Amino acid sequence: MVHIHYNLSLVTGSAIVALAVCYFAISIEQLLFKGLRKELEKIVLLVSGATLGAAIWCMHFMGMLACHFPAPYHLDYTLTTLSYFIAFAASTFAIWLNTRPQLSWVRLVLGSFVMGLAITGMHYVGMMGLLVEGHKAYYNLLLVLLSILIAISGTGFTFWLSFKYKKVAQHKKIFRFTLALLLALSIIGMHYAGMAAVQWYPVEHHIFKSLLASEQGILLFSVIFITSLILFAAFAVAIMDQRLEERSLQLFKLNQQLANQALLDSLTQLPNRSFLNEYAKTLFSYHQYHHKLAFLYIDLDQFKTVNDGFGHHVGDQLLVQMTTRIHRKLSENEKLLRIGGDEFLLIIERANMEHTIELAEQILMILQERFLIAWKEINVSASIGIAMYPEHGQNLQDLLMNADAAMLTSKFQGRNTYSVYNYSLDQQDVKSQSKLINDLYKAVEEQQFVLFYQPKFTCAEQRICGVEALIRWQHPSLGLLGPNMFIKGAEQTGLIIQMGYWVIEEALKQIQSWEKMGRDCFPIAVNLSAVQFEHKHLFRTLEQLFYKYPVNPQHLMLEVTESTAMHHIESSIQSFKRLRAMGIQLSIDDFGTGHSSFLYLKNLPVNELKIDRGFILDLTENSKDEMIVESIIQLARKLGLLVTVEGVEHQQQADILSRLGCQQLQGYLLAHPMPVDQLESRFLLDLSS
Numbered sequence: 028m029v030h031i032h033y034n035l036s037l038v039t040g041s042a043i044v045a046l047a048v049c050y051f052a053i054s055i056e057q058l059l060f061k062g063l064r065k066e067l068e069k070i071v072l073l074v075s076g077a078t079l080g081a082a083i084w085c086m087h088f089m090g091m092l093a094c095h096f097p098a099p100y101h102l103d104y105t106l107t108t109l110s111y112f113i114a115f116a117a118s119t120f121a122i123w124l125n126t127r128p129q130l131s132w133v134r135l136v137l138g139s140f141v142m143g144l145a146i147t148g149m150h151y152v153g154m155m156g157l158l159v160e161g162h163k164a165y166y167n168l169l170l171v172l173l174s175i176l177i178a179i180s181g182t183g184f185t186f187w188l189s190f191k192y193k194k195v196a197q198h199k200k201i202f203r204f205t206l207a208l209l210l211a212l213s214i215i216g217m218h219y220a221g222m223a224a225v226q227w228y229p230v231e232h233h234i235f236k237s238l239l240a241s242e243q244g245i246l247l248f249s250v251i252f253i254t255s256l257i258l259f260a261a262f263a264v265a266i267m268d269q270r271l272e273e274r275s276l277q278l279f280k281l282n283q284q285l286a287n288q289a290l291l292d293s294l295t296q297l298p299n300r301s302f303l304n305e306y307a308k309t310l311f312s313y314h315q316y317h318h319k320l321a322f323l324y325i326d327l328d329q330f331k332t333v334n335d336g337f338g339h340h341v342g343d344q345l346l347v348q349m350t351t352r353i354h355r356k357l358s359e360n361e362k363l364l365r366i367g368g369d370e371f372l373l374i375i376e377r378a379n380m381e382h383t384i385e386l387a388e389q390i391l392m393i394l395q396e397r398f399l400i401a402w403k404e405i406n407v408s409a410s411i412g413i414a415m416y417p418e419h420g421q422n423l424q425d426l427l428m429n430a431d432a433a434m435l436t437s438k439f440q441g442r443n444t445y446s447v448y449n450y451s452l453d454q455q456d457v458k459s460q461s462k463l464i465n466d467l468y469k470a471v472e473e474q475q476f477v478l479f480y481q482p483k484f485t486c487a488e489q490r491i492c493g494v495e496a497l498i499r500w501q502h503p504s505l506g507l508l509g510p511n512m513f514i515k516g517a518e519q520t521g522l523i524i525q526m527g528y529w530v531i532e533e534a535l536k537q538i539q540s541w542e543k544m545g546r547d548c549f550p551i552a553v554n555l556s557a558v559q560f561e562h563k564h565l566f567r568t569l570e571q572l573f574y575k576y577p578v579n580p581q582h583l584m585l586e587v588t589e590s591t592a593m594h595h596i597e598s599s600i601q602s603f604k605r606l607r608a609m610g611i612q613l614s615i616d617d618f619g620t621g622h623s624s625f626l627y628l629k630n631l632p633v634n635e636l637k638i639d640r641g642f643i644l645d646l647t648e649n650s651k652d653e654m655i656v657e658s659i660i661q662l663a664r665k666l667g668l669l670v671t672v673e674g675v676e677h678q679q680q681a682d683i684l685s686r687l688g689c690q691q692l693q694g695y696l697l698a699h700p701m702p703v704d705q706l707e708s709r710f711l712l713d714l715s716s
Contacts, residue, residue, distance in 0.1 A: 044089060050207035072119060075118075076115055080118035102158070106155050110156060116145055140179055142182040144175065146178045150218055170221070171224045297363055319377070322373075326410050326411075327407055348398055350365075353390055383415070395443070410445075477501055477702070480495065489692070495553075528572075538578045538583060552585075557594065569609065583611050587614070589618050599631070600632075612635070613631075615636050618659070634669055635691075636668045637693075640675075672691070
């Protein structure tokens, strides 16, 4: 048996080569693959693997040359070439693994085994290609196993550290050098452990002839078999991982698309309200101590008329074209979002008031330019409200609410303008109105309403001849509210439909009660809103209510404003005829404030004409107001209509109206609206006695 001695200079050189090679392998992603086009990655990977494999292979043979063998030697070029291809496969696999974006535990374990076995396979195949004259190599299998474990554990630990701290320290040369040192020590440790496992015996040594022959054949078969498995496993892992990575990339892109869709408006592709909530967190955290922000609340004027007149597809295209126009005016620090149907929000970072107002004026100007959609010319305008951070709010909710309030101010000022938020009683009223509308839903659900009744009187005897039912809201905290506080909000939300039917039902209940008691204060007049008058279920609901409360339909009068009656005159005439056919009395309310079309008045089958209080506010003898009122009264009476004047507050007004031929009066001079019990005790007890 002959022991091996080493040349320390060559050993040191091989160690330096190993360290340099490993540093190149660790740094390969930053050196070659950063910013590389996808189609060139495979070519660069193969070239890098071939270069790195050659360097490792050279290090291996430098380590072999550092040995003093017992006799002259030569190489088996077939096995030597095979050892290089094993080094090439191992190097290519190492580079490929190091350039992956992520390293799972499965990939780490497989990579460690493949890389460790490939390095040891290269070493032992290279050793088998080393032929020493007159000697045969005998391997200590325990040391062989140790060398394999050193390679597997060393490369595995290096890969794990590399991926664990890649993003934290990927630009630190010291960290890469440390990883390279670990990998180099793994290769060097495996190499010299493998060299320590070999012992050389002369061929003629009779004791080891049979043993050497048998074990050498087994070892040769094992090394070739293991090497083949390594190459196959590396190829299989690479193919499988490539497919998994492609699938993962597809899923990632799909998830990104879904995430983006959730944050984008589907029509305009602008960021939506969900995006705004996330964007605001970053926005306020950065600008809290740095810069001002401007919030421009943009609302199109009369956008509903575009949808109604031209169709929703034209309205959608209008929004898209509007978005395009505004985007042309924006810079990098200005972001446009769609937060509602025709409502947009423009956020300006690092804003100042002068630039914000200038941009608002530019937006108003470009929106006034005609839009050509589906061969139709569309003209629109917008109202803009401006709120500044931090002056007008410290959080997103306050800024949006105040910008919205400023936008409503623009609406009140005639539209097609901008307004800067300014805290005032008017804007406080807007907030109060919004809260009332929110409370109104609960009020309808819980029926928090009561009816007050205002009597009508004959003009001559001033005797009660009917009542008008007026709704009041018994608010839980604000007390009794008049209709001027909530009717507009009820019409905007559609709650007026339910409220209107509730009033009619309550009126029918009261009619039924008075009919049974024999009291005569009919008819009870109920106001019909424009929304309810055009409601498609009006007649069916009335029929159901009359079936539920079998009263004389003549005791119910429905009041419809002149503007509502004249809105769609032909359909109004048909509706009035159907109501009259049911036996219900009809009244035109607020006459003189709307269209005042006497041409159509003669065709409306109504019973009563109510002259608006505006005609008698300044009513005096021999005045122009007296002449106008007299003309209306005389015309109405000639058409066979009962004339009632509302809003009578002074005796002089009552005297003049009586002289002019008015038949009925209603107003504070005679009686205020009152609860039913007060009405009965004051006016109806005498009628029933």
